[in-house]
Amino acid sequence: MNWKTFGAMLARDAHVARRNAIQLILQTFLQPLLFVFVFGKVMVSSGFLPEAYKSLLLPGIISISMVFTGIWAVAMPLIAEFQWTREIEDRLLAPISVGWIAIEKVIAGMLQALIAGLVVIPLAWLVLRPGVQISIGSPGTFALILLLIATFSACGGLALGCTINQQHIGLMFGMVITPMIFLGCTYYPWSALKTFPILQKAVLINPLVYASEGMRATLAPQFAHLSIAAVLGALLFFDVLLLVVGLQQFAKKAVS
Amino acid sequence: MAVGIRTQDLCKVYNSAPPLGAAGGFVARADAKGAKQPKNQIPALDGLSLEVQPGEIFGLLGPNGAGKSTTVGVLTTRVRPTSGQAWIGEHDVWKEPTKVKHLIGVVPQRPNLDFSLTAREILVFHGAYFGIGSRARSERADGLLEKFKLTERGNKMVREFSGGMMQRLSIARAMMHDPQVLFLDEPSAGLDPQTRILLWEIIREYHQAGKTVLLTTHNMEEADALCQKLAIVDHGRRIALGAPAELKASIPGGFVLRLRFGNQTPELLKKLETLAGVREVRAAEPAGVDVYADRGGSLISEIANLAVSSGAELSDVHISEPSLENLFLHHTGRSLRD
Numbered sequence: 162m163n164w165k166t167f168g169a170m171l172a173r174d175a176h177v178a179r180r181n182a183i184q185l186i187l188q189t190f191l192q193p194l195l196f197v198f199v200f201g202k203v204m205v206s207s208g209f210l211p212e213a214y215k216s217l218l219l220p221g222i223i224s225i226s227m228v229f230t231g232i233w234a235v236a237m238p239l240i241a242e243f244q245w246t247r248e249i250e251d252r253l254l255a256p257i258s259v260g261w262i263a264i265e266k267v268i269a270g271m272l273q274a275l276i277a278g279l280v281v282i283p284l285a286w287l288v289l290r291p292g293v294q295i296s297i298g299s300p301g302t303f304a305l306i307l308l309l310i311a312t313f314s315a316c317g318g319l320a321l322g323c324t325i326n327q328q329h330i331g332l333m334f335g336m337v338i339t340p341m342i343f344l345g346c347t348y349y350p351w352s353a354l355k356t357f358p359i360l361q362k363a364v365l366i367n368p369l370v371y372a373s374e375g376m377r378a379t380l381a382p383q384f385a386h387l388s389i390a391a392v393l394g395a396l397l398f399f400d401v402l403l404l405v406v407g408l409q410q411f412a413k414k415a416v417s
Numbered sequence: 418m419a420v421g422i423r424t425q426d427l428c429k430v431y432n433s434a435p436p437l438g439a440a441g442g443f444v445a446r447a448d449a450k451g452a453k454q455p456k457n458q459i460p461a462l463d464g465l466s467l468e469v470q471p472g473e474i475f476g477l478l479g480p481n482g483a484g485k486s487t488t489v490g491v492l493t494t495r496v497r498p499t500s501g502q503a504w505i506g507e508h509d510v511w512k513e514p515t516k517v518k519h520l521i522g523v524v525p526q527r528p529n530l531d532f533s534l535t536a537r538e539i540l541v542f543h544g545a546y547f548g549i550g551s552r553a554r555s556e557r558a559d560g561l562l563e564k565f566k567l568t569e570r571g572n573k574m575v576r577e578f579s580g581g582m583m584q585r586l587s588i589a590r591a592m593m594h595d596p597q598v599l600f601l602d603e604p605s606a607g608l609d610p611q612t613r614i615l616l617w618e619i620i621r622e623y624h625q626a627g628k629t630v631l632l633t634t635h636n637m638e639e640a641d642a643l644c645q646k647l648a649i650v651d652h653g654r655r656i657a658l659g660a661p662a663e664l665k666a667s668i669p670g671g672f673v674l675r676l677r678f679g680n681q682t683p684e685l686l687k688k689l690e691t692l693a694g695v696r697e698v699r700a701a702e703p704a705g706v707d708v709y710a711d712r713g714g715s716l717i718s719e720i721a722n723l724a725v726s727s728g729a730e731l732s733d734v735h736i737s738e739p740s741l742e743n744l745f746l747h748h749t750g751r752s753l754r755d
Contacts, residue, residue: 163515163548165545165548166545166546166547166548169542169545169546169548170546172542172545173531173534173542173545176534176538176542177533177534180533181533246529246532247525247527247529248529248530248531248532248533249529250495250525250529251529251530251531251539251543251546251590252546253494253495254493254494254495254518254521254523255518255543255546255547256515256516256518256519256546256547256548257515257518257546258514258515259514415495416494416495416496416497417431417490417495417496417497
């Protein structure tokens with residue numbers, strides 16, 4: 162393992178992220194904040210939704226912001242760099258084994274996802290207050306779940322970014338991302354699906370469900386939620402699965 | 418200490434279309450041979466063995482799709498061979514890829530510059546990937562920008578660069594960590610003559626510092642001007658090897674007269690062989706004759722007279738002086754440009 166090379170690659174990604182900061186900030190925060198404003202503020206203050214919805218919505222918004230920041234941060238550059246600009250070749254020729262280059266991408270994506278999650282909490286809280294009832298009961302569990310969600314998002318980005326063809330990006334959004342968001346228990350708790358028993362079982366293959374329910378369990382435990390053990394177990398499973406698949410796909414792309 | 422390159426019986430069969438940059442012309446060749454090969458099986462290298470001495474400028478010459486880029490890909494850890502072995506110095510490329518990557522610098526056929534960075538940052542980050550200290554890489558980047566006449570553009574994003582500027586920067590980047598072996602895949606493709614001369618000067622200078630250079634080209638002039646040793650490759654096989662002068666001397670006679678007659682007969686070919694200075698006569702596809710001889714234009718009047726006396730009208734003549742192009746034609750029956 163060549164730490165100097167690994168550090169230099171991380172520094173490169175941080176440098177590029179700083180250069181594109183405004184674009185990144187808009188891309189990461191505009192949509193969740195608009196969503197929070199419309200559903201948490203407009204709909205609640207006009208009486209269409211109850212006040213308690215604010216506290217239910219916030220954990221979901223945090224998880225969705227983290228997951229899509231991580232996926233986006235890793236997948237989009239990889240799709241372009243492997244298939245179009247080929248600019249990743251510079252790093253593939255650096256004196257480090259190919260697997261570590263993929264790991265570096267994952268770490269960079271995790272950091273972006275964690276920053277997105279930690280910034281969106283106060284921002285959304287500012288938009289929604291007063292009347293938001295969230296608290297961090299167990300900081301250790303909360304931190305662990307944040308870390309597992311960040312890992313899942315970055316590993317998911319690696320797997321998708323090394324699998325999807327450039328011409329299929331639109332399809333990725335239509336077939337993967339959109340169903341994942343709407344069936345990811347972000348805007349409603351998993352228990353709300355009990356009137357649709359088949360769907361309630363089916364959505365359990367969606368890792369975003371565990372991210373949203375995990376956030377809800379640690380920030381707003383007053384609502385019914387999946388058990389923390391189930392959330393931790395499932396997120397760990399998806400982290401490992403996506404990392405293994407992602408590394409395999411990356412190796413296939415890196416060497417022909 | 419200078420480092421050599423060696424390959425033994427390299428074979429590569431792509432199971433899907435090879436990546437664009439790694440193998441420029443293979444797709445065209447796959448189409449041409451598509452009927453013979455199982456679908457999606459694209460052979461690129463067919464038992465290629467090479468030996469490049471430390472400190473040599475070695476050229477791989479061949480038409481598009483000959484396997485040049487795949488050879489470079491195998492030697493630079495980017496294309497895994499189906500069978501065979503490759504070494505840079507004493508390191509097996511596929512057993513010790515990280516050590517090999519320390520020793521090599523690569524200029525790809527298609528620019529692959531980091532579009533998110535400025536020209537100077539590309540060099541500086543490249544230096545950082547190779548563990549060069551902060552001050553040293555900054556100084557070295559400035560030196561290379563100066564050498565490649567890019568100083569004024571150093572702080573510009575490379576997406577605004579012209580093709581020639583990108584190519585210059587690619588070469589500067591490959592030299593940034595001062596590699597022992599420099600690979601250049603079609604380095605002068607798309608360059609204007611002035612930049613090409615600058616490039617040749619830089620390659621010679623790099624070689625004089627005791628470094629090994631392997632370049633691929635389908636430009637005979639470039640191979641002739643730069644390389645101490647050449648391998649001519651076609652269909653993934655080596656068809657000739659030697660110094661440019663030796664290779665040219667190995668063509669019978671040296672001159673090639675490509676002739677076309679209105680009414681070509683076997684008797685005519687036999688008569689052509691009897692002319693003074695003619696070394697070899699070959700029927701060429703689709704209808705024509707290649708005459709290898711030790712003289713060129715002075716043979717034409719005799720050939721024309723012979724044609725008249727045989728009742729065959731001479732309709733086209735093309736005379737080539739001794740060149741690597743003729744060598745390729747002699748070995749394959751095809752022109753490099755075909």
